[in-house]
Amino acid sequence: MTIQADLKWIDGMQFIARAGDSPAVVIDNPDSKGGASPMQLVLIGIASCTAVDVISIMQKKRANVTDFQVKITGERAEEHPKRYTSIRIEYVLSGKGIKPGAVEQAIQLSETKYCSAMASLNAGFESNYRIVDNEQ
Numbered sequence: 001m002t003i004q005a006d007l008k009w010i011d012g013m014q015f016i017a018r019a020g021d022s023p024a025v026v027i028d029n030p031d032s033k034g035g036a037s038p039m040q041l042v043l044i045g046i047a048s049c050t051a052v053d054v055i056s057i058m059q060k061k062r063a064n065v066t067d068f069q070v071k072i073t074g075e076r077a078e079e080h081p082k083r084y085t086s087i088r089i090e091y092v093l094s095g096k097g098i099k100p101g102a103v104e105q106a107i108q109l110s111e112t113k114y115c116s117a118m119a120s121l122n123a124g125f126e127s128n129y130r131i132v133d134n135e136q
Contacts, residue, residue, distance in 0.1 A: 039076070039084075042121075046087065047072040049117035053110035054091060054103075061102050066134060067094035074123075084123040094132035103129050 005019040013029035026035030036044065047070040058065050071090040076082045091107060107127055111118055118125060 039074070039082075042084065043072050043074050043087070046115070046117045046121070047089070049115045050089065050091075050107075050110045053114040054106045057106035057109060058093070058098075058102065061106070063093075063098050063102055064095040065093050065098060066096075067132070068092070084121060086124045086126065087121075089125065089127040091127065091129040092132065093129065094134060096134050098131045098133070100129075100131065103131065 003019065005017060007015050007017045007027075009015055013032060014034050015027045016024050017027055018024045025041070027038060027041065028034035028036070030037045030040075051068065051070045054070075055065065055068055058068075069092040071092065073088045074084040075086045077085050091103070093103060107129060111125060111127065
C-alpha cells in the first residue's frame with residue numbers, strides 16, 4: 001500500500017500538509033504556535049493509531065465504553081536528531097463493567113501487532129490505563 005502526502009511552504013516555518021483527499025493540517029515551529037510541530041504530529045499519529053486499534057478491539061468485545069482518551073508524552077534526546085527516546089501512553093476508558101483483562105489485551109495487541117505508527121519508531125514505549133466506572 002502506498003500513501004501519498006503533499007506539503008506546501010506558507011511562510012517562515014509554517015507549512016500546509018495534506019494526505020490524499022484528507023483535510024489540510026497546519027505545521028509550524030513550536031515557537032510560532034501557528035500549528036503543531038512535526039514532532040508533536042508524530043505523537044498525535046501514535047496516539048490516534050493506537051486509539052483506533054484499542055477502541056475497535058473493545059467494541060468487538062462488546063465492552064460498554066462510553067468515553068475514551070489517550071494521553072501521550074514523549075521524551076526526546078538532547079542531541080540531534082533529538083529523536084524520541086521514550087514515550088508514555090495512558091489510556092483512559094469510561095463506561096460500565098469494563099474488564100481490565102480486555103483492556104490489557106486490546107492495548108497489547110495494538111502495541112505489538114496492529115499499530116504501524118509504533119512499529120515505525122525506534123523508541124521505548126510505556127503504557128498504562130485507567131477505567132472510570134460509570135456505575136459509581
